[in-house]
Amino acid sequence: MKTIIYTEYGGPDVLHLQETEKPGPKSNEVLVRIHAVSVNYGDIIARNFKNIPAGEFNMPSLFRILARFGFGFSKPKRQILGNTFAGEVEMVGSDVKQFRAGEQVFGYTGEAMGAYAEYLCVPEDSIIALKPSHMTYEEASSVPYGATMALGLLRKVNIQKGQRVIVIGASGAIGSAAVQLASHYFGAEVTGVCSTQGMEYVKNLGAATVIDYKKEDFTKNGESYDLIIDILGKGSFSKYRASLAQNGIYLPVSFKTSKLLQMIRTSVSGGKKVICALATPNQADLEFIREFFDDRKLKSFVDQTFPLEKAAEAHSYVEAGNKKGSVVLTA
Ligand SMILES: NC(=O)c1ccc[n+]([C@@H]2O[C@H](COP(=O)([O-])OP(=O)(O)OC[C@H]3O[C@@H](n4cnc5c(N)ncnc54)[C@H](OP(=O)(O)O)[C@@H]3O)[C@@H](O)[C@H]2O)c1
Missing domain, CATH: 3.90.180.10 (Medium-chain alcohol dehydrogenases, catalytic domain)
Incomplete structure (x- = not known):
C-alpha cells in the first residue's frame, strides 16, 4: 500500500x-x-x-x-x-x-x-x-480531532446558554469547532478572533462577531466575556482579566507551567479563574459529534x-x- x-x-x-x-x-x-x-x-x-x-x-x-x-x-x-x-x-x-x-x-x-x-x-x-x-x-x-477536543474542553468549563464566549484562534481545528459547538450546542454568544484571511470563514461558522487580531485588540473594546478560550495560549490572565465578566474563566488550551500555577492560585481566591484542562476524547464523544453533524448544525x-x-x-x-x-x- x-x-x-x-x-x-x-x-x-x-x-x-x-x-x-x-x-x-x-x-x-x-x-x-x-x-x-x-x-x-x-x-x-x-x-x-x-x-x-x-x-x-x-x-x-x-x-x-x-x-x-x-x-x-x-x-x-x-x-x-x-x-x-x-x-x-x-x-x-x-x-x-x-x-x-x-x-x-x-x-x-x-x-x-x-x-x-x-x-x-x-x-x-x-x-x-x-x-x-x-x-x-x-x-x-x-472533525474527529478538532471537534472532540473542543467538546471535551467546553464540557470542562460548564458553559451556559446565553453566556458570552470569545475564541482566540477561531480559524484553526479546535477553534473552529469550539465556535460552532459553543454557539449551536451550548447556546452561547460567540466572538471569534483570527487573522484577516480567516474572518469570513469564522463568520460562516456561526460567530456573532469576528475580530481581526492584526487590526484590533479585543481587550480594548470595553466588552466582557464569561469565557475566554485561547487556543495557542499566546495571551495571559493578567492581559485578559479586565475583559472577563465576574466569575469569568480564562481557558488557555495550550499552557505552560506558569498558567497551571495561576490555575491553583485562582481556584482558592474565588472570582475570575484560570482553567487549564486536557481534553480526553473517547468513542462516545465522536458518536455525539457525528449525530450533531448529521443534524447539519455543524459544518x-x-x-x-x-x-x-x-x-x-x-x-x-x-x-x-x-x-x-x-x-x-x-x-
Ligand atoms: N488542552 C488540550 O487538551 C489540547 C488538545 C489538543 C491540542 N492542544 C493544543 O492546541 C494547539 C493546536 O490547536 P489547533 O489544532 O486548533 O491548531 P491550528 O489548527 O494550527 O489553529 C491555530 C489557530 O491559531 C491562529 N493564530 C495564530 N496566531 C494567532 C494569534 N496571535 N492570535 C490569534 N490566533 C492566532 C491561527 O489562525 P490565523 O491564521 O487566523 O492566525 C490558527 O488557525 C496546540 O498548541 C496544542 O498543544 C491542546
Missing part, C-alpha cells in the same frame, strides 16, 4: 512515499481503507519534534519530556503521521460487533498516528464512528486537498500559516 514515511525529524522534505505491506486486522480490529486524512498541528510538531526549541513547545516542559520518550529522541519511533481520518471499512476482525465491511467511518488515533497511508487497523472500541452521512470523506476527516470546511504523495507540499502549505479550514490528503 502507499504510505508516507519519515525516518528523521526535519522540514516537509523528510516525508517520503513508500510501498509498505497492507495490514490485516486482529480479532478486535477494523481495517479501514483511508480516503482522507487531515494535516493537523500534531503532524507538524511530530515531524520536526527534535528541532523545536523548548520555548516554542506550548505545553509544560514535563509534557515535552514525555513526548520525547513517546515520539523518539533522535529519530521518530512512529514513522507514519496522521491521526484524524475518514474512510471505508474494508474488513473486520472475528470479534468485531459494531462495524461491518462497506461502512463509512471517521476516527482519531491520537499519538499512535498512522493514517498517512492507504490502510489503517484500529480497535473497534477506539475513537472511531460512522461518518456523518451528508459529508464527503474530505470534509469529515478533520466542516476544506481549504485545500493534496494527493497523499504530495504530503510534503501539504505540510509546507500548513506551515506557511494560510489555512482556513482543513488541509486534507486524499488516498
